[in-house]
Amino acid sequence: MNYSRRWMLAAVAIAIVALAAGSGCKKSKVNPFPASGAVAGWEKTGDTRVFAAKDLWQYIDGDAEQYISAGVISTSTSDYKYQGQLEAVVDVHTMGSPDGARKILETGTSDAKAVSLGDAGVAYEQSVIFRKGPYLVRIVAYESTPGTPQALMALAHGVEAKL
Amino acid sequence: MKNRREFLKNAATGALLLGSQGRFGLASVLGQHSKTDPSRLVVAGDPALHAKDGRPDEQRVLDLLDRAMTAYTGRDNAVEAWKRIIPRDKVIGLKVNTVGLKPIATHLVLVLAIAERLQQAGVRAGNILVWERTAEELEAGGFTINTNPAHIRCYGSDVSGFEDQVETWGVAKVQLSKILTRECALVLNLPVLKDHADAGVTFAMKNMYGVIKMVDLKSLHTNICNPGIADVNCIPAIREKVRLTIGDAISALYDGGPLFHPEHMWHPNALMVGADRVALDQAAWNMIERKRAEVGLPTLEAKGRAPRYIATAADARHQLGCNDLQRCGLVEA
Numbered sequence: 393m394n395y396s397r398r399w400m401l402a403a404v405a406i407a408i409v410a411l412a413a414g415s416g417c418k419k420s421k422v423n424p425f426p427a428s429g430a431v432a433g434w435e436k437t438g439d440t441r442v443f444a445a446k447d448l449w450q451y452i453d454g455d456a457e458q459y460i461s462a463g464v465i466s467t468s469t470s471d472y473k474y475q476g477q478l479e480a481v482v483d484v485h486t487m488g489s490p491d492g493a494r495k496i497l498e499t500g501t502s503d504a505k506a507v508s509l510g511d512a513g514v515a516y517e518q519s520v521i522f523r524k525g526p527y528l529v530r531i532v533a534y535e536s537t538p539g540t541p542q543a544l545m546a547l548a549h550g551v552e553a554k555l
Numbered sequence: 556m557k558n559r560r561e562f563l564k565n566a567a568t569g570a571l572l573l574g575s576q577g578r579f580g581l582a583s584v585l586g587q588h589s590k591t592d593p594s595r596l597v598v599a600g601d602p603a604l605h606a607k608d609g610r611p612d613e614q615r616v617l618d619l620l621d622r623a624m625t626a627y628t629g630r631d632n633a634v635e636a637w638k639r640i641i642p643r644d645k646v647i648g649l650k651v652n653t654v655g656l657k658p659i660a661t662h663l664v665l666v667l668a669i670a671e672r673l674q675q676a677g678v679r680a681g682n683i684l685v686w687e688r689t690a691e692e693l694e695a696g697g698f699t700i701n702t703n704p705a706h707i708r709c710y711g712s713d714v715s716g717f718e719d720q721v722e723t724w725g726v727a728k729v730q731l732s733k734i735l736t737r738e739c740a741l742v743l744n745l746p747v748l749k750d751h752a753d754a755g756v757t758f759a760m761k762n763m764y765g766v767i768k769m770v771d772l773k774s775l776h777t778n779i780c781n782p783g784i785a786d787v788n789c790i791p792a793i794r795e796k797v798r799l800t801i802g803d804a805i806s807a808l809y810d811g812g813p814l815f816h817p818e819h820m821w822h823p824n825a826l827m828v829g830a831d832r833v834a835l836d837q838a839a840w841n842m843i844e845r846k847r848a849e850v851g852l853p854t855l856e857a858k859g860r861a862p863r864y865i866a867t868a869a870d871a872r873h874q875l876g877c878n879d880l881q882r883c884g885l886v887e888a
Contacts, residue, residue, distance in 0.1 A: 449772075453654050454753050454813040457776075481656060504818070518817035532815060534658050535609060 424484045424554045425470045431550035438471035462495045463488035474543045485528040493523035520548045524555045594877045595884040596829035599623035604824035617668040623826045626888035634675045643677035645740030649685045652747045652762050653696025656815035660696030661745045661803045685709040686734050688765045717768045725786030726774045729767035744800040749812035754780040755855045755862030758839035759800045759832040760788050779860050785868035802827035809846040833868045833876030834883040
């Protein structure tokens with residue numbers, strides 16, 4: 393009886409590990425960046441660059457530490473352009489858990505406007521930040537124009553749909 | 556320069572030619588030319604610097620630079636002001652800061668204005684070298700890479716490489732960029748005024764982290780980069796070759812730096828010029844604190860990241876400059 397119970401527990405444990413591994417594998421295959429034209433007006437203008445946590449300082453030097461302490465696994469980034477003029481950058485941080493994404497989102501966003509994106513999101517005039525599961529997405533426009541907030545939200549929804 | 560808007564756009568990739576000037580051969584030249592109070596700090600502003608399209612107006616930036624440089628040197632004419640402080644036959648490095656995306660990088664329009672005046676003062680285009688840590692960072696900041704010595708050059712330390720020798724000063728154990736050690740006789744420091752998550756404030760002295768490869772990354776970042784930043788600035792090549800700072804406070808970050816956080820950006824519309832890197836950083840800190848108070852944010856002290864490296868840099872051991880702005884020759888132009 394004891395033996396069979398142990399075997400059953402072991403089988404359950406193996407199944408959980410297998411599921412977790414499968415889920416991790418799936419995560420690494422996620423491509424959250426909409427292709428050019430997938431979101432009206434938006435063109436993907438650069439290659440996707442990926443930084444592991446240990447190399448994150450190469451991309452966000454001076455700001456990497458807060459992501460590392462929140463458990464970032466990797467950060468992917470790509471440049472976009474809206475209607476050939478408005479430049480923006482999309483950063484997708486893959487955290488170790490949803491808590492890590494929540495921790496970053498809750499830092500310094502007290503004066504932001506809450507938006508309906510993913511599990512939670514906020515928007516400013518030139519940027520949108522949201523989290524969905526272990527992903528923390530930050531989209532920043534280089535300029536403020538009357539159409540910037542709406543264009544950013546459209547792109548954010550495009551990213552959210554791919555996560 | 557025939558067309559400063561285009562000067563970096565006509566880039567041709569060619570072999571990087573590394574010069575072989577003496578390490579501090581410029582000291583005597585600077586000694587002859589510079590009779591300015593070493594702690595003199597000029598803050599020049601233009602509230603109308605940004606045009607209607609939200610970008611800095613090219614002509615107004617040039618005018619602001621001229622006003623800052625004439626006030627700094629005491630000369631009436633901007634070109635004469637430049638002639639007073641730079642050698643004509645040596646390589647002049649323009650160390651920009653492009654960490655944090657284009658909107659909060661050293662403004663290209665400012666770099667173009669400086670390059671124009673340098674050439675009018677007699678510096679050959681190929682002897683002007685715009686540089687940063689990597690080509691990728693430069694491009695992200697809106698600059699175009701060019702290694703052709705027939706034109707103004709622009710590339711990163713990833714192209715030049717770093718010296719094998721490890722330089723040590725206090726906690727700093729670093730390898731220096733060959734752009735600093737072998738190419739440039741004089742470096743103009745062009746930092747951007749920003750809040751900084753690790754250092755509190757990044758401006759004149761922190762920008763020198765961009766001329767080194769860190770042997771021990773952690774030691775230079777612990778304790779809010781204190782004494783790391785002060786120690787790095789005491790390394791002889793950095794202390795002696797980086798002789799003048801033209802700080803870009805056209806746009807600045809009062810929180811969330813050094814990365815571009817548009818919600819925390821403001822436009823001081825100013826340039827800050829001086830040779831005293833400590834005075835410059837003290838003034839930068841004051842500006843950031845004033846802005847934080849204005850928008851209701853706690854002080855950097857209250858946030859646990861006051862930039863104490865500034866006082867360290869002024870102490871008897873480091874003697875990098877003056878952190879008492881009452882004693883500095885602060886001039887508003």
